[in-house]
Amino acid sequence: MIQTLIIIAAIYLASLVILSLLTRQKEKSTSNYLLAGSKVGSVLGMFTFAATLFSTFTLIGMPDFFRTHGVGSWIFLAFSDTAMVFLIVWLGLYVRKKARVNNFKGMSGLMAQCFQSKFAGYVTFIGAFIFLTPYVSIQIRGIAIFLHATFPEALPVWGWASLMILVMLLYSETGGLKAIIYSDMLQGILLLIVICVIGYNCLSYFGNMEAMFEQVEKTRSELLSVPGPQGLFTPQFLFASFLAIIMIPFTQPQVATRIIIMKDNNSLFRMAIGVGFFAIVIILPTMLIGMYGAVKYPDLSTADFISKVIIDDQTQSIAAFAIIGLIAAAISTSDSQIFALGGELRSLLDGEDKQMLKITRIGIVFFALVALVFSLISSDQLVLLARTSFAGTALMAPMIFTGIFLTNHTGKVMPYATALSMFIFILSLLGVIPSFYFGIRLDLLLFIFVSATGIINALLNKEKEPVYQV
Template sequence: MKLTFAGMDGIIILSAFAVIMLVIGYLSGRGEKNLHHSLSGYYLAGRNLGFIALFFTLYATQYSGNTIVGYAPSAYRTGFSWLQSISFMTIIIGVYLLFAPRLYVVAKRKKFITPTDWLEFRFKSKAVTLLSIFLMLWGLGNYLLEQLVAIGQAVAGMTGGTIPYQIAVIAFVLVMLAYEWMGGMKAVAFTDVMQGIILMVGIFVFLIGALYLVGGNFSEVTNYIQQSEPAKVAVPPAETSINWLSMLVLVGLGASIYPHAVQRIYSAQSERTLKKSFARMAWMPPITTGLVFVIGIVGLMLFPNLDTGGSEQLVGLMANKIAAIHPIYYWMMIIFFGGIVAAILSTADSVLLSFSSMLSNDVYGKFINPNASEHKKVMVGKVGGIVAIFGLLIIAWNPPGTLYQIFVLKFELLVQVFPAFVLGLYWKKMSAKPVFLGMLIGAALSGYLTLTGHKTVYGIHGGVIGLMANFAVCVLGTIFAKATAKSALKEEDVSVLELKA
């Protein structure tokens, strides 16, 4: 994603973004006496996020480095079958609406902090809680690694290599740690507003510039691809279509239970605010992922015959050409790429905050020191998050595979929590033992297929195969359980679940 034109101008814009984020972090924490002494205050912004903050923190979290840096190259390599990216971003919102309003009511009444608080309340099982903690921390760690890689690539590319990859990662990680330490979820949400607006505007400007370079006629682009690479506009083979459906299931179900996304449900000011935010989010896939898809397709005409490594630099190559159109485009490209870095950071800070909350509330608070004060739990989470992120930096130093490959891997295990998480909201008789066995078998099967190189079987992802086994064990295990093996729910717990029935 190297920009040959940016150099010192890129450094100036990035420095400005860094200063703004630090100021937001400082202002978010100033005067908040209980911020660092309350789990809900630090990790959930006091459960008081209004519509604008909630919408943009959801937007900036869902549309991150992969949206621009990873998805456009994927469209370039795959062709028109990458339209699936719009579909799986849309289905995520549909799945949210399936369970988010109901979960919000339960979470508000029971004062949940992390996603596994819900699972602990629902199943009263240490085994279910521990396994779900592991799977969710795995997903968060993988996702955070992806963002660290993207930060390094974006900053190094934007500054024309003036700031090396490793230095870029360290510098912006320190900025992120600083403003998150000062303001918690409140700082994260307010920085997301800035980052989300820049990302939205920048995508439109980028697309306008890209279309200008090809004469403003998208039909010419499709005619060119039809002649030069007909396979990329042809009806995909059956296995590709199956893979598409598999991806919809994997991403649609997996992304909807990201711990940091679930915690945004908890953070909403009201159920009305939550529903309003998701209603607006439903419009975002076509005008974000859809436009990025078009950018990747246009790139086939502007830069034909790039190999996999070359295609990963597509966005930077296109930005160099767009910047040469006019000085206005030059500065818009620099600001946009600064916004990309900020958007990547906005996802990384959300993931890190959620990772820290699970370390403090779930691992430390539930299993190591249940009697610890909330202030001590917050401090444990902060320090644990710092240790974790510097551990991941060691891996990010020599990143494995393309961004898209990293993106896919995290869902294989995370999605195994979905049956317990969502079915448990609607099926009161669902019991803990089948849930635990389903998650364990699903995770083991998915892990085995991934580690042995069988990421897909006839186009179906290993995580989806594991999920099917998981659902089967959960459902059949509950149905055929002995009459004495009843759910651990108490009458008062059932009444909570029936609030939204």
Template sequence: MISMLNYLLIIGTAYILVLMFFSWRTKKNIKNSTDFMLGGSKIGVAIGLMTFAATLFSTFTLLGMPDFSRVHGVGAWIFLAFSDAVMVFLILWFGFYLRKRVGNSPYQGMSALLQNCYQNRLAGYLYFTAVFLFLTPYIAIQIRGVAIFLVSAFPNFIPVWGWSIGIVLIMLIYSELGGLKAIIYADSLQGTLLLIVVWIVAFNCLNEVGGWSALFDKVASVDKKLLSTPGPTGLLSPQFLIASALAILMIPVTQPQLSTRLVIMKNYNALKKMATSVGFFAILVILPTIIIGMYGAIFYAEVSTAEFLGGVLLNEQHEMIAALIIIGLFAAAMSTSDSQLFAMGNEIKGLLRLEENDNLRPIRLVILLFAISALIFSLLSSDELVLLARLSFSGTALMGPMILLGIFSQKPQGFTMIFLSSIGLLIFISSNLNLFPKEIFSLRTDLFLMLFLGFCALVNYYLYKE
């Protein structure tokens, strides 16, 4: 009888070998730093869909969402799937203007683009500060989420820091060797794996509970509040969901790993097909996480997050499926984190104004430094995956109005929006450190800041237009 650990070693080794093969294949085609950072910039619909989806959906989806819906109920669908649908609609519009603004020159990252749009270097530095402050914890919680899960799966085997270092090392090796193209190929594998794994678990849950209708009947007998908003804890209020939708809506605008993917698509036609496909992919990934969460609400109502996830994802599954799930989790964490680290490297490349044929060493060094800072943060952060991810989305979303104003305007828009965005960022950070009220005029601080900055950007646009 093969144990789960043996299955994990066999499947894990095969998986890492495939990643290294991608890396080796793409390394041969890297001729300059643009090839390394932008992967050749001619991505078709299918690969574009998989790389965008794998970068968007992380351990936050596979570990966080089942637990989130177990605790807060079916309103979790509105929190993520509805928000993702609105986001893909924005991609159509934003993607067009972003590509137009970048034109035919190599994309040097959003920081450099903003410096160009505003004719002010502070715009780029402010954007990069927000990205660094809020993406580092996001990378960290993914590494931590998987590491904690693995420790509960294999107690007394490898500690949290050991798993964390392992994940970061594998990620660094294949991305530092093969560049963005290797990451994109790895994303295709990882996105497929994520989809297969999450549906296997969901089908097993439905089987166990007696089918689709029985699932909701049994949930109703446990706690009816799970079947509507705001859920048993009252978290999913309209204000929380609207603020979340705005934060998620801004992800392709404000998170460089996704805006890069809009730029490197082959053409706009491929981009619009990719956007629609991502919407359908989101439904296919999020629906099973709700099923797993509802199953958890029935059978794991009172236990801790770790016990619930360990039970439903590992103990109830066949050893081979459990090993596949662990690799799926690795994949989900790595496919998002590698792209985020890489995008931060590209931002630095733009800020330092490195030319196409410059040495790759400083960029590789910067990516390594970001990886180390994320690793350190992962050893210190808390375990609330979904809420920490949402904090990351909200923090970067505050830069959204400044970016949209810069990209949609034909001429530089002055210093006002840069100043207001930096004040907004300071207030948001202070509010999360309990140094500033959590509400302004009875609105959540993050929602108020997003609405206020959006309004200021509109006023700024019309004032400069006249």
């Protein structure tokens, strides 16, 4: 298999090099380097959006989530994702309009302009940095651990992690967002094909769907309903996760940027529908892989289970493609996130564009190094850490919506309320304060608090300021 893997890896790396060279601009500006000229069509948009959204978290985390927690995982992610695309159609145009009016460079800068307060920009930037860094890190860590488990003699975990960071920095620093978008397309297609083939093979092992679920029922019947064997999928957990996930297009800068850089409104609409289908098509095989794991490998660790299912149980060429698919999945999400943090930094900087872009590029390297360090010390709970990232950034949603939907600034109430909520949420994550109050999750309570503050704020400003119109 090593020979096949080396050939595929060489083709993959060569494709990345070609794409980054093709998209390289001699004269770099914020518009062409950080925003890809804002002329992305629907097909390219769908793949870059999907590759950014579906990551290691999908390829490793979701099969493991199905294997451990059962069919409620579908509601947790697939349903939430399809609801998210409806929200993109509903609210995406408002975001684009506001972004255009305010000469968008990043969500932090946009918020600073909307609230006429640098503090709002800092809250957005710090929130994105704090909650995206662990998310980037778990992508890298997940794959590094997997590669180390598969090839223990080759490199240590930190070696694999450093290699991936180096690859993504090389092509994103060279070609900017355009290189990332084109490589996302390549990685998205690879991820989709690999996951579908493995899912099909897992189903073939049982013969058909009925036989598969019969086996699952015999092995662990709790997997076939909510809340699952460990009681995770309570309606409250699923609803809080749903809220966090549907807010992603507006609160996670790497995704929000992809809404804004679409060529026109119709491209955005077509992209949204495509992402909805992509979500269903890609999560369905993860369910099949998870159920297969529940029957065959119920007690293995995540890394061992993934190693068995995508390498040992597949033909050599599929296993080789799967390994590259996994690396591609991790890189395609992480590079977008790190690059987006750079964009956020740029949006807060005032000064000559060329000079600010230089600072931004140094910032991107810094963010990548922070993610690398964090990846070596973070936990292995891939999906739950990702969910924490979604929940953390979701707390910014009411502030972002207030900024977008109200014509003028509405004081500093929302930035302060958001900062306070994020601070309290972080305290609960650190174990300083409890994460449940009166039987309700703290992230849900905080979301309700910031949303209520936003609504009251909007009502108080209603007479003074008409609601924003597209």
